[in-house]
Amino acid sequence: MTAVPLTDAPPMVRARNVRKRFGHLEVLKGIDLDVAVGEVVVVLGPSGSGKSTFLRCINHLETIDGGSIHVDGELIGFRAQEGRVRHLRKREITRQRREIGMVFQQFNLFPHLTVLQNVLEAPTGVRREPRGPARERALELLAKVGLEEKSASYPRQLSGGQQQRVAIARALAMRPKLMLFDEPTSALDPELVGEVLATMKGLAEEGLTMVVVTHEIGFAREVADRVVFMDAGVVVESGSPASVLDDPSNPRTQAFLSRVL
Amino acid sequence: MAVTEKTSRDAVPEVDVAGAARTRHPLRWVASFILLVLAAQLVHLLVTNDNFEWDVVGRYFNAQIIGRGIVTTLELTVIAMAVGVVGGVLLAVGRLSENRLLRTSCGVYVWFFRGIPVLVQLVFWYNLSALLPRVSFGVPFGPEFVSGGTNHLITPLFAAILGLGLNEAAYMAEIIRGGLLAVDPGQTEAAQALGMSDARTFRRIVMPQAMRFIVPPTGSQVINMLKATSLVSVIALADLLYTVQSIYNRTFQTIPLLIVACLWYLLITSVLYVGQSFIERHYARGATRNAPQGFWDFLLMRRRAQLPPTTPEVPS
Numbered sequence: 001m002t003a004v005p006l007t008d009a010p011p012m013v014r015a016r017n018v019r020k021r022f023g024h025l026e027v028l029k030g031i032d033l034d035v036a037v038g039e040v041v042v043v044l045g046p047s048g049s050g051k052s053t054f055l056r057c058i059n060h061l062e063t064i065d066g067g068s069i070h071v072d073g074e075l076i077g078f079r080a081q082e083g084r085v086r087h088l089r090k091r092e093i094t095r096q097r098r099e100i101g102m103v104f105q106q107f108n109l110f111p112h113l114t115v116l117q118n119v120l121e122a123p124t125g126v127r128r129e130p131r132g133p134a135r136e137r138a139l140e141l142l143a144k145v146g147l148e149e150k151s152a153s154y155p156r157q158l159s160g161g162q163q164q165r166v167a168i169a170r171a172l173a174m175r176p177k178l179m180l181f182d183e184p185t186s187a188l189d190p191e192l193v194g195e196v197l198a199t200m201k202g203l204a205e206e207g208l209t210m211v212v213v214t215h216e217i218g219f220a221r222e223v224a225d226r227v228v229f230m231d232a233g234v235v236v237e238s239g240s241p242a243s244v245l246d247d248p249s250n251p252r253t254q255a256f257l258s259r260v261l
Numbered sequence: 262m263a264v265t266e267k268t269s270r271d272a273v274p275e276v277d278v279a280g281a282a283r284t285r286h287p288l289r290w291v292a293s294f295i296l297l298v299l300a301a302q303l304v305h306l307l308v309t310n311d312n313f314e315w316d317v318v319g320r321y322f323n324a325q326i327i328g329r330g331i332v333t334t335l336e337l338t339v340i341a342m343a344v345g346v347v348g349g350v351l352l353a354v355g356r357l358s359e360n361r362l363l364r365t366s367c368g369v370y371v372w373f374f375r376g377i378p379v380l381v382q383l384v385f386w387y388n389l390s391a392l393l394p395r396v397s398f399g400v401p402f403g404p405e406f407v408s409g410g411t412n413h414l415i416t417p418l419f420a421a422i423l424g425l426g427l428n429e430a431a432y433m434a435e436i437i438r439g440g441l442l443a444v445d446p447g448q449t450e451a452a453q454a455l456g457m458s459d460a461r462t463f464r465r466i467v468m469p470q471a472m473r474f475i476v477p478p479t480g481s482q483v484i485n486m487l488k489a490t491s492l493v494s495v496i497a498l499a500d501l502l503y504t505v506q507s508i509y510n511r512t513f514q515t516i517p518l519l520i521v522a523c524l525w526y527l528l529i530t531s532v533l534y535v536g537q538s539f540i541e542r543h544y545a546r547g548a549t550r551n552a553p554q555g556f557w558d559f560l561l562m563r564r565r566a567q568l569p570p571t572t573p574e575v576p577s
Contacts, residue, residue: 059454061450061453061454090458090459091458094453094456094457094458095456096456097453097454097455097456098455098456099456100454101454102451102454104447104450104451104454106447108445108447108448108450108451109451110448110451110452110466110470111470111547111548112469112470112544112546112547112548113547114547121455121457121465122455122456122457125457125461125465126455126456126457126458126461154546154547155547156547156548167451170455171454171455174455174456
C-alpha cells in the first residue's frame, strides 16, 4: 500500500484495490493510491500501463469493476448504504464531476464556441452563476493562463499550446477541488510543451491538488510532491521524485527510466 | 565524374518557355458549337411553337387559384418537414440509445418506412378507414375516452401529413444519426467532465456541431419534400399540381398550365437553395480558422467588427 502522508486531514483521493477490465483485458489490477490535499502526484509508466484509465476512473468517465475511489470523502459513482452498494444516478454522477477538473490530451475544446464561451459554458450553464461575475472571473482565468486577448477567438484559430491553456482555464472555472491532467502535453509540438507545463507549475504552487499523467520526467522532478510509477495495471513504485527517478528500486522502473531519460 | 556531368549539362540547349504557344483543343470547339446550335434550337422552339401558349402561362402564373395551390403545397412541405425533423431527432436518439429494445424498434421503423414507396404510403393512409373503420383513444385494452369514424379523422390533408411526415422522419433519422456520430466523442467527454447533464451536453455541445453535417442533406430533403408534395394530387388534395390539373382538365391547356407549375416549383426551390446556404454559414462557426459571418449578421446586413488577425505563434 502507498505511503499515506502524515496528516490528520482525509486524503483528497483515496483509491483502494481499484480494478477495471475492458472485455478480457484486465487494465487495472488493484490500484491503491492516496493523494493528500494540496499534493501534486505525477503518474508515470509505459503506454498501456493503465495510468490514463485510472485517471478517468477518478471522475467516473470509466466505471470501475471493483474496489473503491473516494474524492474528498465521497464515494465516486456508487452509493454504499446498509451494506448494499448501488450505482449512482446520472445526475448524482454529474454533480460529483463538477468538483473535479479534467484536462485532456486532445484539449477537447468546444470548436463552435469562442474561447470565452468555452470557459463560461459550465459556470453559467451548470452552476447557474450570474453572467456578469462569471464573465469577469473567466477573463481573470484567461489572463492567468496568458490568453485574455484571445477571448473572442475560436479554438481552431489558436496554437495547440494556447488551446491547452484555454482547456485548463475552462476546467478551473468550475473551482475544482481536484484537477486531473491526462497527458496534457503529449499532443503538442515540442516547442509548445513549455508554456503548458509552466501554467501547470503555477497551479501547483498555488496549492491545487493535482494528479498528472505525463511523460515529462523533467516536470515530475521539478513540480511533483510524489511520483507514482505504474506498469501492467499495478502501482510498481511510489515515492519522492528523487527516490523514484534517481534511485529506483524496482527493475521495471529502472528499465522504463533508462528508456525515456 | 564531374567532367561527364558538365558535358551532359552543356548538351541541353538553352530554352525560355515564356511566350509558348497554347495547346489547341479542337474538340472543345466542336462541343461548344454543338451546344450553341442546340441552345439556339431551344430558344427557337420556345418562341415559335404556339403550343406553349405563353399568353396562357402569363395569365395563370399569378392567378389566385394557383396561389391557393402554392399555399397548400408550402403548408404541406412545412408541416410534413416539421413532423419529419421532430420524428427524426427522436428516432436518431433512440437508435443511439443504450436500451436495446428502443434501438431495435427505431431501426425497424426506419427499415419499414424507407422500404415502402411514399406514394403507396399516401394511398394507404388515405384508405385507412377500410382497415380500421373506427379509431379511439383510451387506455390500451381498457375504456375509451374519445372515438370516431376514421373517415372523419383522416382527411386528405391529414393523410398527406401522415404519409409524407412519417416517411420523412425515417430519412431524417438517418441524416441526424450520421451528424451526431460525426462529432468527436471527446466533446461529450469534455462536457461530462465539466459536470454537464446529458440533455445539456446534447443541446449545447453535440447538436450545434452535428448541425454542420445535418444541414446540407436536410436542405436537399426540404427540396425533395416540396417536390414530393405533388404526389398528394392522387388523394385529391388541392396542391399546386392538383390545381393546374383540375384547370387543364376543364380547359385542355395542358402544356401552359404544366409550365406554370414548373416555373413555380423552380422559383420556390431556388429560394430554398439560397436559404440553405445562409444556414450553412451560420453553423460553420469555428469550423475554420477564419471566423465566418453569422447567419443573422448576414441577414441584417451587419458588418461584424473584424477580429484582430489571429496568428498563432506556431500553429500546431
